[in-house]
Amino acid sequence: MIARTLYLDKDILKILDQRLLPSTVFYIDCKTKEDTFDCIKDMAIRGAPAIGVAAGYGMYLASCEKEFNNISEMKKYLDKAGKYLISARPTAVNLFWGVNRILNVVKKYIGSNIIELKLRIREEANKIYNEDIEINKKIGENGAKLFNKKSTILTHCNAGALATAGWGTALGVIRSAYNQNKVKMVYVDETRPYLQGARLTAWELLQEKIPCVLITDNMAGHFISKGEIDAVVVGADRIASNGDTANKIGTYSLAVLCNYNKIPFYIAAPVSTFDIKISDGKKIKIEFRSSDEVVLINKKHVAPVNMKALHPAFDVTPHELITAIITEKGVIKKPSVKTIRAILGKRVARH
Numbered sequence: 001m002i003a004r005t006l007y008l009d010k011d012i013l014k015i016l017d018q019r020l021l022p023s024t025v026f027y028i029d030c031k032t033k034e035d036t037f038d039c040i041k042d043m044a045i046r047g048a049p050a051i052g053v054a055a056g057y058g059m060y061l062a063s064c065e066k067e068f069n070n071i072s073e074m075k076k077y078l079d080k081a082g083k084y085l086i087s088a089r090p091t092a093v094n095l096f097w098g099v100n101r102i103l104n105v106v107k108k109y110i111g112s113n114i115i116e117l118k119l120r121i122r123e124e125a126n127k128i129y130n131e132d133i134e135i136n137k138k139i140g141e142n143g144a145k146l147f148n149k150k151s152t153i154l155t156h157c158n159a160g161a162l163a164t165a166g167w168g169t170a171l172g173v174i175r176s177a178y179n180q181n182k183v184k185m186v187y188v189d190e191t192r193p194y195l196q197g198a199r200l201t202a203w204e205l206l207q208e209k210i211p212c213v214l215i216t217d218n219m220a221g222h223f224i225s226k227g228e229i230d231a232v233v234v235g236a237d238r239i240a241s242n243g244d245t246a247n248k249i250g251t252y253s254l255a256v257l258c259n260y261n262k263i264p265f266y267i268a269a270p271v272s273t274f275d276i277k278i279s280d281g282k283k284i285k286i287e288f289r290s291s292d293e294v295v296l297i298n299k300k301h302v303a304p305v306n307m308k309a310l311h312p313a314f315d316v317t318p319h320e321l322i323t324a325i326i327t328e329k330g331v332i333k334k335p336s337v338k339t340i341r342a343i344l345g346k347r348v349a350r351h
């Protein structure tokens, strides 16, 4: 079993520091929303669903960190805490979603008292955590059905147990398919610059003895063109109403490769990753991270000192390049406003 990504222990949020993996398993104690914010911003915890769950707990910590005179003072404080937590990373919509789940509870129990409201917030944060694992298992089940022979699957970044409360989205599909004897080999993109593939996905797969091999990102085209890969499965950070999908930088290139070489390109994501307020991928804000994360590896320069680098953390894949989006509610083939609506229901707005 993979170490838990995060958990609440007597009002302390324990977050597995993924920056130290795979060599060290160490949990950071978060006692305040500031501790939680730092873990999200500095990527001790990462992956869209995981930061959504962390945000829920961060809101609970915010509700405990101060004595409130009355419930409306508490509500004001939590509204501000929510805005603060959301500002940690701009692309993954699950972060907003996690905060909003808690703010909806605050609204619902505004007529109660402070002790009751705190309990309800903790209950909701735990619910978000537990639901995430169930949702991922369902995504895994739905995704595994897409494979009818023993396949070689390529994945990018880490959309596994470590990127969620457990099981994973893209890696959850691979886990479920493997349990049904449908996986021959997993090609793991190392995922420059943060190396989520080399450090995290490889760590997860090796622990579960799922056959896997590491490749650098620029090798993907070679292996795909040689016919060695049957499908690519990746996660998502935000999906627009028409299916355009933001995910880890390098995802778009993989989708183009799949399209050119006529192999399926799948996105695996929970319904909470859909941002139905935006019409298309052009409206997704892309996080730019520090140049240091590109020019340094393990705090050592791999480029000349003073060299500047660009570091968009995500890119957007147009929906036309996506064969299907695998959700807990079902598989959305040929994603478009229409096909997404058919699965998500009327919540998808017309733009």
Ligand code: MRU
Binding pocket: 046, 047, 048, 049, 092, 156, 157, 158, 159, 160, 163, 164, 168, 169, 170, 196, 234, 235, 236, 237, 247, 248, 249, 313
């Ligand atoms: O920058 P990260 O590591 O948070 O990026 C993670 C990804 O891009 C994942 O593919 C995505 O969040 C889905 S995780 C289930």
